[in-house]
Amino acid sequence: MIQRERIADNVFAFQSDLYVQVTAGVVVGPEWAVAIDTLAFPEETLAIRDFVEYELKVPIRYVINTHYHADHAWGTCFFPGALVISHSLCRNFLELKSVPALESARSQNVSLRQSKIILPHLTFSEGTLSLKVGKKNLTMLPLPGHTEDGIGVFIEEDRVLFSGDVFMPLPYIVDGDIDQMIDTYKRVANMSLENIVQGHGDVVLRGEIELAIDDHLQYLSTIQKHVRRSSRRKFPRDLLETLDVESCGKSRVLLGGLAEELHQRNMVSLYTNLYGEIPAASEPEDDIYY
């Protein structure tokens, strides 16, 4: 149900088999551990908890939320004794958006019955926040772009970055900001990292990081060009629909085959942000892009 990978001494990453390859992580100290995000379904988050508490025999004392999205943050409630840390905006979004969203999701999904939204106890909005786990220094730093509240967790000794969703195989900006994302990529490129544990998908290894960042920057500038070009058409959406994810340099098989859909949403959202209206189509559908 979940894949476990040892990234460095006492550092683990988990990937869901059930929901768009979403990831979470754990850093283990001598007496307690830190969870970085949770997974989408309760049973997956409970599998992480069982591994840490029964196999490694330490409790999870801290949970870090990289951002407020359901697939990363809704499992926090399965660590009832933990202190929860996030960006201050994450706390706001959880309170204002996630509490009502869970309420309505619960009526359609039985497995969410035991879930509840936990508002982080400790937040920061500028600079960084550090936590010492055994001999390791964990530094939390803002990484906006996918969302405004995005943070990453950098493990100094191993040069590993848990990036949250600002890194995934296809950048996703519908709830974020393309300029912030570009800025985040440029900062991360200078961090001399060994690994990036992305919010979705496989771990990016040292030799692949530079290429992955170049590739993402190229994708973002391509969709910006397409969106500007489409704005000169009477029906911009018609043109955008012909510009598929492959023509923008990314494979359609990424993210369990969701890449094309996410790519189209990216362009519609970029257009809407730039021009203040949804791109018109000659045959409008009832799409809601969230």
Ligand SMILES: [Zn+2]
């Ligand atoms: Zn997300």
